[in-house]
Amino acid sequence: MAAPIIQIQGLWTKFGPVVVHEDLNLEVQPGDIVSLVGGSGSGKTTLLRQMLGLEHPARGCVRVLGEDINGCGSVRRQQLRNRWGMLFQHGALFSALTALDNVAQPMRELRGLPEDLIRDAALLKLAMVGLTPKDALKMPADLSGGMVKRVALARALALEPELLFLDEPTAGLDPDLSESFVSLIRGLHQQMRLTVVMVTHDLDTLFALSSKIAVLAEKRVIAMGTPEEVIALPHPFIQQFFLGERGQRALEVLREKH
Ligand SMILES: Nc1ncnc2c1ncn2[C@@H]1O[C@H](COP(=O)(O)OP(=O)(O)OP(=O)(O)O)[C@@H](O)[C@H]1O
Numbered sequence: 001m002a003a004p005i006i007q008i009q010g011l012w013t014k015f016g017p018v019v020v021h022e023d024l025n026l027e028v029q030p031g032d033i034v035s036l037v038g039g040s041g042s043g044k045t046t047l048l049r050q051m052l053g054l055e056h057p058a059r060g061c062v063r064v065l066g067e068d069i070n071g072c073g074s075v076r077r078q079q080l081r082n083r084w085g086m087l088f089q090h091g092a093l094f095s096a097l098t099a100l101d102n103v104a105q106p107m108r109e110l111r112g113l114p115e116d117l118i119r120d121a122a123l124l125k126l127a128m129v130g131l132t133p134k135d136a137l138k139m140p141a142d143l144s145g146g147m148v149k150r151v152a153l154a155r156a157l158a159l160e161p162e163l164l165f166l167d168e169p170t171a172g173l174d175p176d177l178s179e180s181f182v183s184l185i186r187g188l189h190q191q192m193r194l195t196v197v198m199v200t201h202d203l204d205t206l207f208a209l210s211s212k213i214a215v216l217a218e219k220r221v222i223a224m225g226t227p228e229e230v231i232a233l234p235h236p237f238i239q240q241f242f243l244g245e246r247g248q249r250a251l252e253v254l255r256e257k258h
Pocket of ligand 1: 015018020038039040041042043044045046047
């Protein structure tokens, strides 16, 4: 088996007296789309933040792209950051910059790239997410919610990352937009040979995209496997989470796909 893209061993996360993760282990293999699921407050976003180096373990090790992100220096960490992209839940675009300049910003931060190359590369990334050169000149306030997500995705892909983190990628989109955003992510995953880690509450998105599901409960990952493997487990949380009415509907879609 190839070396894991992400390897978390014996992770403890604490906020004061509150223990969020207790001896948590997780491995993500190259090319997988792994969804983190769990109840509200189970520590999904915090786990994502640990992978991004935005939280620090009380104990344990978080290796991303082969590097202990808490053990390496700031220069090395910045180099690592340039190898992943992150799509935040609300897009988080710079409101004073056009769509094009939002996508160009990570490339400009690298310094030394000629401006015309940056512009062409940003337009190409925008085209990959289905946006036109005319859209590229719009300000975020003039874009629809679906378009903001697309620009944010183009920005996350600006530096051709190997790894893409998504926090609630379809939150706030209506079912049609959500479905087309899911297809877009699926296509880009294949085209760019990405590994994807996402947090989602939306079961349709979860089943449409995930090659693996990691279930967070009891402060650790209690199950990890393909959607079919995970939903077959008898754990009460899993049964309740996936086999309620919403889960049944999403599962029907999964079965239709096969
Ligand atoms: N910066 C922080 N300071 C203190 N407590 C925090 C902080 N960040 C998260 N927590 C706590 O950690 C726990 C896990 O939060 P987290 O946001 O990771 O959960 P989640 O599974 O993503 O929840 P949700 O599904 O509701 O978004 C919660 O009890 C939360 O209150």
